[in-house]
Amino acid sequence: MALAEAEQRDHAAQARMVLREPGPQERDARRWQQRRWLIERSLAAGVPLVLLALWQAGVWAGTIDRRFFGSPVTVVQTALRLIETGTLQSHLEASVYRLLMGYGIGVAIGIPVGLVLGQIRLARAAFEPLLNALYVVPKLALLPILLLLLPGREGPLITLVAVAVFFIMAISSLAAALMTPAGYIDVARSFTASRWVMFRRVVFANALPQIFAALRLASGAAVLMLVGSEFVAASSGIGYLVWHSWSLFLADQMYVGIITIALLGVLFSALIGVLERFSVPWAASEGFKGNG
Amino acid sequence: MSDPSQVKIRVEGITRRFETRGREPVEALSRFDLMIGDGEFVCIVGPSGCGKSTFLRIVAGLLRPSSGTLAIRAADPARPTCATVFQEYSIFPWLTVAGNVRFGLEVLGVPRREADERAGTWLEKVGLHTFRDAYPAALSGGMKQRVALARALVVEPEVLLMDEPFAALDAQLRLVLQEELLAIWQEWRRTVILITHSIDEALVLGDRIVLMSARPGRVKEVIPVPFPRPRSGEVRNSPEFRALERRIWESLRAEVVSAEREGE
Numbered sequence A: 001m002a003l004a005e006a007e008q009r010d011h012a013a014q015a016r017m018v019l020r021e022p023g024p025q026e027r028d029a030r031r032w033q034q035r036r037w038l039i040e041r042s043l044a045a046g047v048p049l050v051l052l053a054l055w056q057a058g059v060w061a062g063t064i065d066r067r068f069f070g071s072p073v074t075v076v077q078t079a080l081r082l083i084e085t086g087t088l089q090s091h092l093e094a095s096v097y098r099l100l101m102g103y104g105i106g107v108a109i110g111i112p113v114g115l116v117l118g119q120i121r122l123a124r125a126a127f128e129p130l131l132n133a134l135y136v137v138p139k140l141a142l143l144p145i146l147l148l149l150l151p152g153r154e155g156p157l158i159t160l161v162a163v164a165v166f167f168i169m170a171i172s173s174l175a176a177a178l179m180t181p182a183g184y185i186d187v188a189r190s191f192t193a194s195r196w197v198m199f200r201r202v203v204f205a206n207a208l209p210q211i212f213a214a215l216r217l218a219s220g221a222a223v224l225m226l227v228g229s230e231f232v233a234a235s236s237g238i239g240y241l242v243w244h245s246w247s248l249f250l251a252d253q254m255y256v257g258i259i260t261i262a263l264l265g266v267l268f269s270a271l272i273g274v275l276e277r278f279s280v281p282w283a284a285s286e287g288f289k290g291n292g
Numbered sequence B: 001m002s003d004p005s006q007v008k009i010r011v012e013g014i015t016r017r018f019e020t021r022g023r024e025p026v027e028a029l030s031r032f033d034l035m036i037g038d039g040e041f042v043c044i045v046g047p048s049g050c051g052k053s054t055f056l057r058i059v060a061g062l063l064r065p066s067s068g069t070l071a072i073r074a075a076d077p078a079r080p081t082c083a084t085v086f087q088e089y090s091i092f093p094w095l096t097v098a099g100n101v102r103f104g105l106e107v108l109g110v111p112r113r114e115a116d117e118r119a120g121t122w123l124e125k126v127g128l129h130t131f132r133d134a135y136p137a138a139l140s141g142g143m144k145q146r147v148a149l150a151r152a153l154v155v156e157p158e159v160l161l162m163d164e165p166f167a168a169l170d171a172q173l174r175l176v177l178q179e180e181l182l183a184i185w186q187e188w189r190r191t192v193i194l195i196t197h198s199i200d201e202a203l204v205l206g207d208r209i210v211l212m213s214a215r216p217g218r219v220k221e222v223i224p225v226p227f228p229r230p231r232s233g234e235v236r237n238s239p240e241f242r243a244l245e246r247r248i249w250e251s252l253r254a255e256v257v258s259a260e261r262e263g264e
């Protein structure tokens, strides 16, 4: 008995309380959310600003060579001048036009092709290897041929962007379509859904989150392809501005171009994000979004 | 090793609200109080949507309460405090049966050989050792739920949490698994919280039944189950069992009806 009691006390000494209590997030949900929002926004804005300040400080201290790297202050001055003369706008306009046309065409063909290949076994057997083989061919290598085959200056550039986007969208959509859980297919089939209804209401809906991930990837690839081809085969556009400035050794002007491209990429990605929030409402509350 | 006179879990005034953008906040739990003794088997019943799963998730530490506290007396720092068998199938399709059961042990850093052995022992206890290398896709619903049970038990948690573990099974299989759980628990004697829709199941398995009110959920009634241990499904045959079942159903029905009204 005494032994049992002693053991009891031992246990008591070892015991520790595991608590489940509200944290700051639960105690004042609104304030916590506001605080988190503020912290996140400050980080998003603060990190680039700090980097810019370091850049400028480096130039002033002489550790960064102004001839190659410019400086934030002179870059901004150059940008203002380019905007005043309208040069930047006209280049931007040319690039945005090619980007949207190419991206739109690539997406409009790529998604249906991928999803349809996902539905039809024989089509998949026929085209999937080809798709994968062509995907790895560097598209920029097609530029000389396209320049020869297609009339005009815009056609080849737009086509190139469209091709790059097409492959990413088609391959991702195909993979997404193939991952439709059998349970959902069975549900739709048990309601005797037609192939089209199955496709639209189940396969496409289920693939949407992945399609959006692919849209983001493709937006980056589209900008990359556009700038690359403007380097070599255009006399307008942001890519041309960058290349042209560099060959004239105008570092500041080149950075204006590079930063414009970066901003274009950010804006593009943000637009897709907005579209995603509207198109995939069910993804908002589902899953773990990280809270570290 | 367990001592029912000692409090294992103390729940004091737990509330939980859910805020969804653009909608009224939902109050899932409201001032929920409960004491659970060490080694006690508690069954929770209540109308659908009354916050049973929410409560269990708070005990498991997956969700925090909006207010109130819940303290679990963890006696052995070497063992996990809680392990959960979830309402929906939650075993990983990308792991084999044995891989699923080993998962918790791997997280705890148990050496591979020992983990294999312990997983093997529990797979045998739930009758799945011949399927150890199969993937879940090849299992029936009942087998999957046995895997989930083995996965939770193999880590020897101080508290076992189960959220309608047998709800998706057919009636016969349910009886079989209830018997299995009863046998395992009578040998193993740890604190268990089991959520169920079935009063019958709660009466066969539990020491006490906690009846929850319609949403916002709180404790409406706590009913001690008088049948002696060790128990088996035979207790169903006694007239006391039927009488108690009827009495609890009367009380529960009032809540189910009010939950339905609320939903309209």
Ligand SMILES: Nc1ncnc2c1ncn2[C@@H]1O[C@H](COP(=O)(O)OP(=O)(O)OP(=O)(O)O)[C@@H](O)[C@H]1O
Binding pocket: B018, B019, B020, B026, B027, B028, B047, B048, B049, B050, B051, B052, B053, B054, B055, B087, B215
């Ligand atoms: N993550 C969440 N976001 C918003 N509301 C939630 C969330 N989880 C639960 N709820 C709401 O809280 C209430 C209680 O849900 P809970 O899952 O705990 O019910 P339950 O008693 O387990 O029901 P059932 O018996 O049907 O499983 C419900 O009204 C539900 O809509």
Ligand SMILES: [Mg+2]
Binding pocket: B052, B053, B054, B087, B163
């Ligand atoms: Mg539930």
